[in-house]
Amino acid sequence: MARPSLREKLASSAVDTLHTLGFKGCSIQDITDAAGVPKGSFFNHFENKEDLAIDALRRYLEGSRPDMLFDESVPPLERLKNHFTFLSERLIANGFERGCMLGLFSAEMAREYPRMRQELREVFDRWCSGVEQLLRDAQAKGEVDPRHDAGQLARFLVNSWEGATIRLRITQDRQPIDDFLNVAFKALLK
């Protein structure tokens, strides 16, 4: 098997380093040390740390199974619940210290890094559109009250999820996730 390229080694290791320490909490040296590559090699592969963080965000999202939102073999509301349950399990497996990379980079980087902000904008917009489409299907099938504004409800759910992932950094337990799943699926989407 071919050895991973140095770029690949750097980029895949950086997902964990950036997620754990935060963008402002680690230096390029921390990232190259964690990847076991020479610091000098960084700029052969990435323009700057923001460039690498955008790459890390894309890799992180590949692991979030966006395809689950669009799997029409599962009824819409059950599919949405599976989606957030999958994200919950991933968060818990990561320990309660890391939260969601989207919320972390939004808090740390939106102000000073317009390329990252634009990337995050597109990621959130795609995610919200997927949830909105699913909610419309659920409304068409009578699973969700048709009086809800599907776009607004989708944005609210995505933002509330992000809030739960921020709060669990503080509680260090799964209560914020359970609160989200219970209120979203038992009170709001009944």
Next chain:
Amino acid sequence: MARPSLREKLASSAVDTLHTLGFKGCSIQDITDAAGVPKGSFFNHFENKEDLAIDALRRYLEGSRPDMLFDESVPPLERLKNHFTFLSERLIANGFERGCMLGLFSAEMAREYPRMRQELREVFDRWCSGVEQLLRDAQAKGEVDPRHDAGQLARFLVNSWEGATIRLRITQDRQPIDDFLNVAFKALLK
């Protein structure tokens, strides 16, 4: 009028500096420069940057009018709406770049700063308790469905609010706030 003490000058200026740049986005030098005090004076007044950030968080919260939650001259649900509307107006007045200091420090600091994490835990717990008490009053008065678990709903609302303040760093507009207010008060707490 007495001149503010050097400590007061440093501490009150640091609220803005930390809120704008983030804890990891500014140095002690940035903070003393912004306050117009000598860098060397910092350690006469604060043990370290975390100590100052905890002081800044307390000052920030004084401006969030927690008393509004407990003003029994206003019916509970209207009081809750006034509370979040007041927070919304403050966020918007700050521009869309700063979000809420609680969410910012939670994202940046919870992992490595146990004293700040403990402080944030107490702040969130007090806030959630206040909202829970209010929701119980609203349920007793028939304003909110008594089948809701008031504690869970209070935590969900607070966390969802935090999520909205994270998202508006990305959208740079008030849509996340409006989504929160509309879904919370028109769909959930009807």
